[in-house]
Amino acid sequence: MSSRTNISCLQEAARVAIFGGTHGNEMSGITLVNMWIQNSAEIERNRLVVKPFISNPRAVEKCSRYIDTDLNRAFTPETLSAPDVEGLPYEVQRAKEINQMFGPKGSSDAYDVIFDLHNTTSNMGSTLILESSTDLFNLQMVHYIKKALAPHTCSVLLNEHPQLKYSTTRSVAKHPIGLEVGPQPQGVLRSNVFESMRTILKHALDFIQLFNSGVEFPPCTVDVFRVQERMDYPRDTNGNITAMVHPHLQDCDWEPLNHGDPMFLTFDGRTVLYEGANTVYPTFINEAAYYEKQQAFMTTCREILAANAIRKACK
Numbered sequence: 001m002s003s004r005t006n007i008s009c010l011q012e013a014a015r016v017a018i019f020g021g022t023h024g025n026e027m028s029g030i031t032l033v034n035m036w037i038q039n040s041a042e043i044e045r046n047r048l049v050v051k052p053f054i055s056n057p058r059a060v061e062k063c064s065r066y067i068d069t070d071l072n073r074a075f076t077p078e079t080l081s082a083p084d085v086e087g088l089p090y091e092v093q094r095a096k097e098i099n100q101m102f103g104p105k106g107s108s109d110a111y112d113v114i115f116d117l118h119n120t121t122s123n124m125g126s127t128l129i130l131e132s133s134t135d136l137f138n139l140q141m142v143h144y145i146k147k148a149l150a151p152h153t154c155s156v157l158l159n160e161h162p163q164l165k166y167s168t169t170r171s172v173a174k175h176p177i178g179l180e181v182g183p184q185p186q187g188v189l190r191s192n193v194f195e196s197m198r199t200i201l202k203h204a205l206d207f208i209q210l211f212n213s214g215v216e217f218p219p220c221t222v223d224v225f226r227v228q229e230r231m232d233y234p235r236d237t238n239g240n241i242t243a244m245v246h247p248h249l250q251d252c253d254w255e256p257l258n259h260g261d262p263m264f265l266t267f268d269g270r271t272v273l274y275e276g277a278n279t280v281y282p283t284f285i286n287e288a289a290y291y292e293k294q295q296a297f298m299t300t301c302r303e304i305l306a307a308n309a310i311r312k313a314c315k
């Protein structure tokens with residue numbers, strides 16, 4: 001029997017967009033994108049269209065997460081097909097524009113790749129966010145980035161949970177990928193966070209250029225953290241929070257949380273323990289933007305994804 005390797009031939013990635021300011025108070029992505037709009041030399045690659053783009057300019061101007069509603073939840077089929085009437089929430093209108101410019105979502109006309117640059121107040125380090133465990137192009141890209149970064153590290157968050165997945169701005173592209181770097185307070189620029197983001201983008205664009213030039217990428221595996229559950233703060237009967245993230249959990253993103261470990265510290269000094277049977281890996285711990293979403297942190301489980309070899313399809 002001859003052994004044949006399984007190579008998946010994928011479409012060239014000719015058009016790439018880099019979004020900053022999907023949330024108007026996340027300063028690293030906003031600053032990088034504005035810099036690249038001024039001078040794009042650093043992100044230019046052969047035979048590749050790379051478009052730096054401020055996705056929520058009005059929120060950026062106000063330095064707030066959004067004007068009317070969270071843009072990064074607005075890319076549902078219902079919102080995108082809403083009739084163009086006057087008085088639509090700003091982000092709904094903007095989502096429809098972005099879908100026109102970079103989509104339409106789900107169509108062959110859509111951009112190939114959208115990188116969406118975010119910052120978190122959580123101590124997550126550099127994190128790539130995937131929305132599908134079967135997107136070979138993105139899995140290979142993430143594998144490449146992780147290798148290129150070593151000895152520095154980068155976590156991969158997989159958000160394909162049927163209930164917890166949300167309709168992101170980047171989801172307009174064929175290969176949506178989020179980049180979340182922290183900790184960085186809202187409205188603040190930190191040089192280490194800025195530089196980490198910039199380096200990851202460089203490796204990502206290098207990967208795309210290599211892929212487009214015909215390089216074959218061998219089969220690989222990627223360690224990911226799969227979104228499992230959102231954990232809310234303890235609350236009183238009026239819905240007000242009654243506890244804080246416990247000091248033993250604060251800043252411990254991606255570290256194992258086991259049955260019996262402290263989770264919250266109530267205002268009156270009681271410790272609330274994690275009661276789950278299985279070890280989980282919390283992330284987005286004490287993210288500022290998630291208080292309004294009733295989320296103190298998110299639990300994930302570890303998983304290893306395998307990806308076929310890929311190369312560009314011959315036309």
Ligand SMILES: CC(=O)N[C@@H](CC(=O)O)C(=O)O
Pocket residue numbers: 023072118119120121129168178180287289
């Ligand atoms: C802190 C923050 O904004 N995080 C992003 C994560 C993502 O892009 O998937 C969000 O909630 O939209």
Ligand SMILES: [Zn+2]
Pocket residue numbers: 022023026117118119
């Ligand atoms: Zn964000």
